[in-house]
Amino acid sequence: MSNAMKIIVMAEHEDGLITSATRKTVNCASQISSEVDLLILGNNTDLEEQAIQIDSVSNVLVVQDETFNQQLSAIMAPIISDLTSGYDCLLLPSTTFGRDLAPRVSVLKDVCQITDIMEVLSPRVFKRPIYAGNAIETIEVPDGQMIVATVRPASFKELGTSNQASLSSLEMPNIDLPNHTRFLGVSSEKTERPDLQVASIVISGGRGVGSAENFEILYQLADKLGASVGASRAAVDAGYVSNDMQVGQTGKIISPDLYFAFGISGAIQHVAGIKDSGTIVAINKDPDAPIFEIADIGIVADLFEFIPEFLAKLD
Amino acid sequence: MDKILVCIKRVVDYNIKIRIKPDESGVITEGVKMSINPFDEIALEEALRVKESGNANEVIIVSIGPDDCQQQLRTGLAMGADRAILIQHDHIIEPLKVAKLLHKIVEQENPGLILLGKQAIDDDCNQTGQMLAELCSYPQATFASELTVNENSLKVIREVDQGLETLEVDLPAIVTTDLRMNEPRYVKLPDIMKAKKKPMDVMDANDFEISLEPSIKVISVTPPPPRESGIMLDGVDQLFVALKDKGLINE
Ligand SMILES: Cc1cc2nc3c(=O)[nH]c(=O)nc-3n(C[C@H](O)[C@H](O)[C@H](O)COP(=O)(O)OP(=O)(O)OC[C@H]3O[C@@H](n4cnc5c(N)ncnc54)[C@H](O)[C@@H]3O)c2cc1C
Ligand SMILES: Nc1ncnc2c1ncn2[C@@H]1O[C@H](COP(=O)(O)O)[C@@H](O)[C@H]1O
Numbered sequence: 001m002s003n004a005m006k007i008i009v010m011a012e013h014e015d016g017l018i019t020s021a022t023r024k025t026v027n028c029a030s031q032i033s034s035e036v037d038l039l040i041l042g043n044n045t046d047l048e049e050q051a052i053q054i055d056s057v058s059n060v061l062v063v064q065d066e067t068f069n070q071q072l073s074a075i076m077a078p079i080i081s082d083l084t085s086g087y088d089c090l091l092l093p094s095t096t097f098g099r100d101l102a103p104r105v106s107v108l109k110d111v112c113q114i115t116d117i118m119e120v121l122s123p124r125v126f127k128r129p130i131y132a133g134n135a136i137e138t139i140e141v142p143d144g145q146m147i148v149a150t151v152r153p154a155s156f157k158e159l160g161t162s163n164q165a166s167l168s169s170l171e172m173p174n175i176d177l178p179n180h181t182r183f184l185g186v187s188s189e190k191t192e193r194p195d196l197q198v199a200s201i202v203i204s205g206g207r208g209v210g211s212a213e214n215f216e217i218l219y220q221l222a223d224k225l226g227a228s229v230g231a232s233r234a235a236v237d238a239g240y241v242s243n244d245m246q247v248g249q250t251g252k253i254i255s256p257d258l259y260f261a262f263g264i265s266g267a268i269q270h271v272a273g274i275k276d277s278g279t280i281v282a283i284n285k286d287p288d289a290p291i292f293e294i295a296d297i298g299i300v301a302d303l304f305e306f307i308p309e310f311l312a313k314l315d
Numbered sequence: 316m317d318k319i320l321v322c323i324k325r326v327v328d329y330n331i332k333i334r335i336k337p338d339e340s341g342v343i344t345e346g347v348k349m350s351i352n353p354f355d356e357i358a359l360e361e362a363l364r365v366k367e368s369g370n371a372n373e374v375i376i377v378s379i380g381p382d383d384c385q386q387q388l389r390t391g392l393a394m395g396a397d398r399a400i401l402i403q404h405d406h407i408i409e410p411l412k413v414a415k416l417l418h419k420i421v422e423q424e425n426p427g428l429i430l431l432g433k434q435a436i437d438d439d440c441n442q443t444g445q446m447l448a449e450l451c452s453y454p455q456a457t458f459a460s461e462l463t464v465n466e467n468s469l470k471v472i473r474e475v476d477q478g479l480e481t482l483e484v485d486l487p488a489i490v491t492t493d494l495r496m497n498e499p500r501y502v503k504l505p506d507i508m509k510a511k512k513k514p515m516d517v518m519d520a521n522d523f524e525i526s527l528e529p530s531i532k533v534i535s536v537t538p539p540p541p542r543e544s545g546i547m548l549d550g551v552d553q554l555f556v557a558l559k560d561k562g563l564i565n566e
Contacts, residue, residue, distance in 0.1 A: 073445065074448070074449075074454055074455060077449060095476050096457075096458055096473075096474075096475040096476045097475075097476070099441045099445075100455070100458075101445075102442075102445075103410070103441075103442040103443075103444075103445035103446045103449070104445050104446070104448065104449040104455075106411065106442075106446070107411065107446050107449035107450055108449065110411075111411070111530065112409045112410070112411045112412075112529075112530045112531050113410070113411065113442050113446075114531065115438075115439065115440045115441055115442060116439065125534070129439065129539070130342075130437065130438055130439055130536070131327070131333050131342060131436070131437060131439070132436065132439065133539055134332075134333050134538075134539065135333060135335055135342055135536050135537070135538065135539070136536070136537050136538070136539050137533055137535075137536050138533070138534040138535045138536075138537070139531050139532060139533055139534060140531070140532040140534055141531055141532075142531075142532065145530065178452070178454070180453070180454040180485040180488075181454040181455075181482060181483070181484050181485075182482065182483040182484075183480070183481075183482060184470070184481040184482060184483055185480070186475070186477055186478055186479065186480040186481070187478050187479050188477045188478025188479070189478060197476075201563075225564065233494065236495070237494075237495060242478065242479075243460070243474045243478070243479065243495065244474075244475075244476060244477060244478045244479075249436070249439070250433075250493070250494060252476065257563060258558070258563045258564075268332070269329070275539070275542070278563075279558075279561060279563060280542075281554065281558075292547070294545075295545045296542070296543070296545040296546070297545055297546060297547075297548055297554065297557055298545055298546070298547045298548070299547070299548050299549070299550065299553075299554060300547070301550070306550075306551065309550075309551040310551050310554075313551055313552075313555055
């Protein structure tokens, strides 16, 4: 790699755990430069322990402060901007966390931001999807311009955790922080099933599933296969499942080894979220459903007949 | 509040299957159906509802782009916006520069609330609203699916990866909309006629003393790698064999 860039990844953590999207972002960073730093803003020393174990990380920089009990972008952005002076490249995961935060930091650095790096061609040349993944843009950041970018987690493998990086604790920078934003809470449907973005098998249902009650057979199938459950936007809009299960251009972009689409027609916005899956299996009763054009395995069937048979076969 | 500003981008209609230029310089937009970015239509609908509930006096829409953006602005006026601003420029402008231009409009108009889409469905950048918020030193609530206006603040429900987050932000504030916030109204013929008389201010982007030259070079725009064509199977038994052969399920 030519004149090594100084690169730093902003870590995302949730409920005291560094997210898999962060480890994937570190993977992307390691393809840009051999020395990768990781920045943590938190209030929990266990995060440091997890961070130093992530492969490819050289240094973990951490600021522990109760300010970070809530991860508010307007507050974190000036702190990140301050702590990353001297770096040539800052990467964040392209999750709702990273997407909310990165543009504010890039304004403070006065540089244009890159969204959704999907491939590193050279330290300054990247691929990213546009038009819901129906076109791929290859872009180049000129020499000397800082890179601020988000990384598309579905495009990178998660790194292992057998490392022992060095750790430095940093002081909270002395800057005036805004107080115009208050966090009131977050509600999520807690489930025992694996996370959508990490699961190796995902079972999704669409409008064809018909109701929240009918989703039950998808959950049964998921539990048999150790899978996570996703949905199309139509299924979320109709109230069958919660919003955090939406897969697609405006939902989650996922890359499981095996993806099942039950009663999903295959709109481009949905397909945008599943294109990186290993094998796509579509079950739809309409032989002309567009989902069959992109599925690796298509089966024309009524899902209400198909799933019980599938379950019986797994018993 | 007095004014709400809504930012509207003209994009290829979401139902159109895009085509890439043979010289790989971009996506064909000539002769293609163009529309208001779907998220921006939702942003405008929300602004109109806030006004109709008596919490604002005026809804202003702004678009940056070629002269043809007037079509989308006229549609926005027909939906019910009070007046429109076009910042005219013929070339693609990166989100940071869009945000800098919008910042100038915010300084001129001093809106109490600024609504944008969470992302434009052409560049899929998801940046402009957050950038504008930082430029203005305003709070932001991105990916919003519900908005409640109080005296000096907003309560916003946001669609985040973990579920639904609730934030309270002081006004003036920037909100970017997600799809479930509302269903935009249909435009009726008489409204289209009325919209013709509403004011449209046209400015030249070059008059704002902001460098609009791209800072990031687009080398090429190409189609995504095709997926290998699939097979059709008949029933559970065949699927089982196929998945076992691929080592995807075990028994
Ligand atoms: C800006 C924008 C962003 C969007 N983002 C997303 C996104 O992120 N994710 C997303 O999913 N969508 C998204 N959409 C919506 C998308 O365009 C489609 O409307 C949506 O994906 C359709 O969902 P669906 O396939 O479940 O429903 P439908 O299109 O109604 O399809 C239902 C399917 O179920 C089949 N079916 C019915 N009954 C049965 C049965 N008993 N057995 C088997 N099959 C059956 C039917 O044949 C049909 O093919 C977006 C749209 C816009 C405009
Ligand atoms: N050229 C533009 N004119 C007006 N609004 C824009 C323009 N570009 C982006 N926006 C607004 O910013 C949002 C996010 O765009 P983007 O950051 O490009 O994904 C859009 O939904 C619009 O509300």
